[in-house]
Amino acid sequence: MGYASTRSLALTGLTAHIVDIEADAAPGDSELHLVGLPELSVWPARARIRAAILNSGTAWPDARITVSVTPMIPPVYDAAADLALAVALLAAAGAIPPERINGRVFLGELALDGQIRPIRGVLPMVAAAVRAGISRVVVPAECAREAAQVPGAVVMPVTQLTDVIDQLRHGAFRDQHAQEPDPAPSSSFAVDLADVPGNQAARRVLEVCAAGGHHLLLSGDGPATMLAERLPGILPPLTDEAAREVAEIYSLAGRLHRAPGITPPLSAPHHTATAAAIFGSVAGNRPGAVSLAHHGVLHLADAPEFARTVLDGLCRPMDSGQVHLAGHGRSIRYPARFTLVLDARPCPCLEQRECACTPEVRRRYRARLALLLSRVAVRAPVEQEDRAAGTGEPSATVAARVLAARVRAAHRLAETPWRTNAEIPAPDLTTRFSVAPEAAELLWSAVTAGLVTADGMPRLLRVAWTLADLRGADRPQLDDAAGALELWKGTDGDGAR
Numbered sequence: 082m083g084y085a086s087t088r089s090l091a092l093t094g095l096t097a098h099i100v101d102i103e104a105d106a107a108p109g110d111s112e113l114h115l116v117g118l119p120e121l122s123v124w125p126a127r128a129r130i131r132a133a134i135l136n137s138g139t140a141w142p143d144a145r146i147t148v149s150v151t152p153m154i155p156p157v158y159d160a161a162a163d164l165a166l167a168v169a170l171l172a173a174a175g176a177i178p179p180e181r182i183n184g185r186v187f188l189g190e191l192a193l194d195g196q197i198r199p200i201r202g203v204l205p206m207v208a209a210a211v212r213a214g215i216s217r218v219v220v221p222a223e224c225a226r227e228a229a230q231v232p233g234a235v236v237m238p239v240t241q242l243t244d245v246i247d248q249l250r251h252g253a254f255r256d257q258h259a260q261e262p263d264p265a266p267s268s269s270f271a272v273d274l275a276d277v278p279g280n281q282a283a284r285r286v287l288e289v290c291a292a293g294g295h296h297l298l299l300s301g302d303g304p305a306t307m308l309a310e311r312l313p314g315i316l317p318p319l320t321d322e323a324a325r326e327v328a329e330i331y332s333l334a335g336r337l338h339r340a341p342g343i344t345p346p347l348s349a350p351h352h353t354a355t356a357a358a359i360f361g362s363v364a365g366n367r368p369g370a371v372s373l374a375h376h377g378v379l380h381l382a383d384a385p386e387f388a389r390t391v392l393d394g395l396c397r398p399m400d401s402g403q404v405h406l407a408g409h410g411r412s413i414r415y416p417a418r419f420t421l422v423l424d425a426r427p428c429p430c431l432e433q434r435e436c437a438c439t440p441e442v443r444r445r446y447r448a449r450l451a452l453l454l455s456r457v458a459v460r461a462p463v464e465q466e467d468r469a470a471g472t473g474e475p476s477a478t479v480a481a482r483v484l485a486a487r488v489r490a491a492h493r494l495a496e497t498p499w500r501t502n503a504e505i506p507a508p509d510l511t512t513r514f515s516v517a518p519e520a521a522e523l524l525w526s527a528v529t530a531g532l533v534t535a536d537g538m539p540r541l542l543r544v545a546w547t548l549a550d551l552r553g554a555d556r557p558q559l560d561d562a563a564g565a566l567e568l569w570k571g572t573d574g575d576g577a578r
């Protein structure tokens with residue numbers, strides 16, 4: 082009888098592990114024994130692989146087949162390894178020359194009829210294979226373009242197990258060399274700030290948030306969504322490293338075709354979204370909306386309508402830049418560093434004109450955001466479109482000022498782990514960086530007067546630095562401190578701090 086070995090990959094979060102698959106065929110019961118994984122997690126795989134082989138017109142080997150999968154990471158069987166298991170067992174049984182499956186990685190889930198189904202996360206998996214020195218990857222045809230984006234990958238797209246068996250038998254595997262990746266989408270965003278009429282105050286806060294990475298609340302019943310959608314277009318383009326991280330997250334979500342290229346992503350979940358849709362799912366290893374916003378913008382339209390668990394749960398990723406999920410015997414972290422844009426109407430009415438809500442109803446409605454608002458530095462009203470107000474500056478003009486401010490901040494923060502003013506921890510704001518004495522005096526007087534709590538002070542200082550960066554000044558002066566106070570209060574006077 083015989084022995085064969087090959088490789089596949091499995092993902093824990095975004096981290097791909099090489100999985101060694103060994104198969105042994107010995108005289109005996111004609112059964113498939115899978116070792117190295119919990120029995121419950123492998124029985125569906127065993128059934129799929131058997132059906133796929135039989136439906137591919139290949140006889141089931143007349144031998145006792147043992148397949149071992151090592152290491153056991155994650156401790157749940159990943160269907161992406163189906164194809165590797167099938168070719169390994171066929172090679173051990175002599176149906177395929179064993180040497181032809183060596184030195185390759187096989188990825189793909191098998192359907193019962195022998196079709197090879199696309200899988201999620203091909204980009205991080207193929208990247209890990211190439212890093213480990215295995216450049217020849219066999220992937221489902223639907224995932225071939227994605228795999229080919231990894232420099233150095235030699236991609237073999239496959240659609241059916243029959244074809245894989247035939248090609249391996251006759252040595253006819255046609256390796257496709259890495260394609261030129263699709264041309265990166267241009268940085269000019271499909272939507273432009275010039276489309277938004279009026280709303281000068283909201284346009285200004287958008288610019289400040291983009292320049293400093295600050296979180297934002299838009300209040301009122303104006304075009305908040307239009308504004309939020311235009312924030313990614315004025316953020317600096319992603320670095321290569323950031324674009325790669327974003328692409329890997331979208332690949333794992335099965336949405337690489339919607340990855341934004343070098344434009345920072347926008348993730349705008351609906352208020353009915355479940356906690357799993359927002360934060361991700363450990364069972365399915367699927368990142369959620371907060372990770373799809375990594376390096377970009379998370380927009381919660383009608384924010385008070387979201388589930389309380391979602392609203393309060395957002396604080397953790399906002400503070401740590403990642404989501405941590407545990408369960409099903411594993412622990413997963415996804416990156417989730419985003420700029421949050423909340424928008425909220427003043428009350429729960431759908432038809433604001435006929436509103437009869439009491440001040441208490443309005444207060445309770447807004448209070449749902451209390452925890453999140455303790456992390457928001459900037460607020461602005463959004464007003465109904467006023468055609469007479471004319472159009473404002475285009476995104477490109479604003480983006481140029483944002484970029485100049487970011488460069489200034491990056492220069493100041495060069496020796497630190499932070500890249501934007503919003504990331505500077507509270508203690509460092511006072512020990513490492515100093516504002517003009519009059520500016521500090523004004524901000525402290527606001528604390529003394531009870532306008533701002535002492536906890537709110539660091540957020541004011543961060544915004545003051547961003548205003549100074551936008552002016553091209555070395556440090557915040559009195560005007561920047563006053564400006565930060567204005568943006569902190571917003572001008573809607575909703576009173577929820």
Ligand SMILES: [Zn+2]
Nearest residue numbers: 428430436438
């Ligand atoms: Zn109302």
